[in-house]
Structures are given as structure tokens and as C-alpha cells.
Amino acid sequence: MTPSTEAPKLTKNQTLVYRALKSAEEPLSAYSILDQLRDDGFRAPLQVYRALDKLIEFGLIHRLESINSFVACRHPDCGTHEMVAFAICESCNRVIEITDDAMASNLASLARANGFSVSRSTIELRGLCDTCRVH
Amino acid sequence: MTPSTEAPKLTKNQTLVYRALKSAEEPLSAYSILDQLRDDGFRAPLQVYRALDKLIEFGLIHRLESINSFVACRHPDCGTHEMVAFAICESCNRVIEITDDAMASNLASLARANGFSVSRSTIELRGLCDTCRVH
DNA sequence: CTCCAATATGTTATGTTATTACGTACGTTG
DNA sequence: CAACGTACGTAATAACATAACATATTGGAG
Numbered sequence: 001m002t003p004s005t006e007a008p009k010l011t012k013n014q015t016l017v018y019r020a021l022k023s024a025e026e027p028l029s030a031y032s033i034l035d036q037l038r039d040d041g042f043r044a045p046l047q048v049y050r051a052l053d054k055l056i057e058f059g060l061i062h063r064l065e066s067i068n069s070f071v072a073c074r075h076p077d078c079g080t081h082e083m084v085a086f087a088i089c090e091s092c093n094r095v096i097e098i099t100d101d102a103m104a105s106n107l108a109s110l111a112r113a114n115g116f117s118v119s120r121s122t123i124e125l126r127g128l129c130d131t132c133r134v135h
Numbered sequence: 136m137t138p139s140t141e142a143p144k145l146t147k148n149q150t151l152v153y154r155a156l157k158s159a160e161e162p163l164s165a166y167s168i169l170d171q172l173r174d175d176g177f178r179a180p181l182q183v184y185r186a187l188d189k190l191i192e193f194g195l196i197h198r199l200e201s202i203n204s205f206v207a208c209r210h211p212d213c214g215t216h217e218m219v220a221f222a223i224c225e226s227c228n229r230v231i232e233i234t235d236d237a238m239a240s241n242l243a244s245l246a247r248a249n250g251f252s253v254s255r256s257t258i259e260l261r262g263l264c265d266t267c268r269v270h
Numbered sequence: 271c272t273c274c275a276a277t278a279t280g281t282t283a284t285g286t287t288a289t290t291a292c293g294t295a296c297g298t299t300g
Numbered sequence: 301c302a303a304c305g306t307a308c309g310t311a312a313t314a315a316c317a318t319a320a321c322a323t324a325t326t327g328g329a330g
Contacts, residue, residue: 031315148307181289
């Protein structure tokens with residue numbers, strides 16, 4: 001669960017999936033990754049999902065639950081933060097990663113005050129990035 | 136998008152779906168609602184999804200994106216808040232709705248500072264409710 | 271180096287969630 | 301009643317995800 005601090009050596013499939021995500025401008029679904037990797041020998045969804053699981057475990061990518069898609073982490077130290085929020089632009093689909101430790105502890109406190117102990121949080125914001133808002 | 140302030144009159148299907156959600160202790164998936172309503176004449180997913188869409192529009196239920204499920208709103212005035220966070224217990228699956236306007240504006244400001252204008256937010260916390268934590 | 275165990279991979283099938291497309295019924299309003 | 305909007309019924313299919321099982325590869329322990 002906790003991302004490893006070591007730089008793990010990626011396997012072939014993991015490398016291919018990671019590369020696809022890193023070079024994408026937008027989050028990709030598992031099946032669109034699969035389509036991209038047909039020429040590299042990928043045939044079945046499981047090949048993608050297994051690689052995705054490992055990459056998440058390594059902290060190299062994130063899953064965006066609200067859109068069933070995945071992004072490469074652009075925020076190399078995010079493993080050191082408790083909370084990551086994702087701002088997903090509804091126009092260009094680009095994702096901004098936001099971390100703020102104070103916000104994280106506020107949210108955890110708020111939950112505590114409501115009788116809940118947080119172990120993991122999903123925060124996904126929809127709206128417009130400044131670039132798209134101007135246009 | 137914005138929940139209506141009027142109390143809308145629900146249709147037959149909407150009533151059945153809403154009743155199922157209100158009487159459930161846990162969030163329900165669309166397909167488990169479908170199964171529950173077979174005896175009431177439901178035959179196809181679309182009957183459920185259409186009712187769910189309307190109920191969400193009316194502000195009577197919420198969708199939990201991280202678990203592809205739906206809950207009746209237990210927090211009647213949540214339409215007046217900008218942000219609702221859901222705390223989902225990983226043991227009993229019950230959901231606590233949390234609203235906090237200060238937190239909402241902090242989160243919006245944080246996003247603004249990161250070049251993003253929020254229109255809608257998904258905040259779903261996983262962990263344990265106090266009841267389950269004690270046991 | 272060899273054997274073992276752990277991990278990674280390949281493949282088929284299936285399960286789960288959600289939407290498209292098309293047609294019918296029904297209530298409201300002019 | 302005619303025209304319109306909304307709801308409903310049904311079949312098909314798309315999109316997302318996992319189970320189950322077999323084979324291959326890798327990396328120590330002895």
C-alpha cells in the first residue's frame with residue numbers, strides 16, 4: 001500500500017504501461033492502454049491491470065476513481081504526503097496534482113470529529129484549468 | 136446539476152429505487168437495486184439508471200464514485216453546501232456524510248492557487264467508523 | 271550450479287458496471 | 301384531439317475488471 005522508497009526495477013510489461021502513461025497528456029483507461037500496446041504483444045486486459053496494480057503499489061501512477069482512468073505521477077514526492085487531490089480539467093482532461101499537508105490534517109480531523117478514522121482518501125475535483133478557462 | 140429546492144413528485148420507478156436506497160444500511164450498486172426490484176417489474180439496468188439519474192438531479196441520493204454505488208442522502212440540507220465528503224467504513228460499509236463550508240472554501244482556494252477552478256468535487260474517505268474501530 | 275520459491279506472464283472465460291438505440295405509453299397544454 | 305415532453309420497456313452492446321489456470325522467468329539458498 002505504502003509506496004516503496006526504493007526505485008523498483010520494472011518488468012517489461014510494467015515498463016510499457018508506465019511509458020504509455022508518462023507520454024500521455026491525459027489520463028488513460030486500462031483499455032485504451034491495451035489498444036496502444038497491441039503492437040507490443042499485449043492481448044488481454046489482465047496484462048494491463050496487473051502492470052497498473054504494480055505501478056500503483058510503487059507509487060509511480062495514480063488511479064482516478066471518478067473516471068476509471070490512470071495517470072503517471074507528476075509529483076515525484078507525493079509518496080511523502082498523506083493526501084493527494086486531483087484536479088481534472090473538463091475541457092482538456094489534463095490533471096493537476098495538489099498536495100497540502102495542512103489540508104490533509106484538517107480533513108482527517110474533520111473526519112475524526114464525525115466519528116471516522118481515515119486510512120485513505122480519494123479527492124477528485126472537476127472544473128477548468130486556467131488555460132482552458134481563458135479560452 | 137444544482138438540486139432543485141422543490142420537493143419533486145417521484146414517478147413509480149423513482150419511488151421504488153429511492154425506497155430501496157433509503158431502507159438500505161449500505162450503499163447499493165445499480166445491479167443490486169435491479170435484483171431487489173425484480174418482483175416490482177424491473178427487468179433491465181436502464182430502468183434503474185434512469186431513476187438514479189433523476190434522484191441525483193433532485194439531490195435525494197448521491198453516487199459514490201470510488202465504489203460504483205449509490206446512497207440515499209441522510210443529510211437533508213446538503214444541497215445548501217458546496218462540498219460533501221463521504222466517509223465509507225471498510226468494515227461495515229456504512230457511509231457518513233460530512234459537510235464543512237470552511238473546508239470547502241479552503242479546498243477551492245487551494246485549487247485556485249494551483250491554477251484550477253473547481254465546479255464539482257468528489258471526496259471519498261476510506262477507513263473505519265468508530266463503532267467498527269472499537270470492535 | 272542446481273533446485274526451489276516467488277514473481278511475472280499468457281490466455282480464456284466470465285463477471286460487473288453503464289450506455290446506445292429504438293419503440294411505446296401517458297399526461298399536459300394549446 | 302393534436303403535439304409535445306417525459307417516462308417507461310426491451311434488446312443489444314460497450315466499457316471496466318477479475319477469476320482461474322497454465323507456463324515462463326528470475327533470483328536466491330544450499
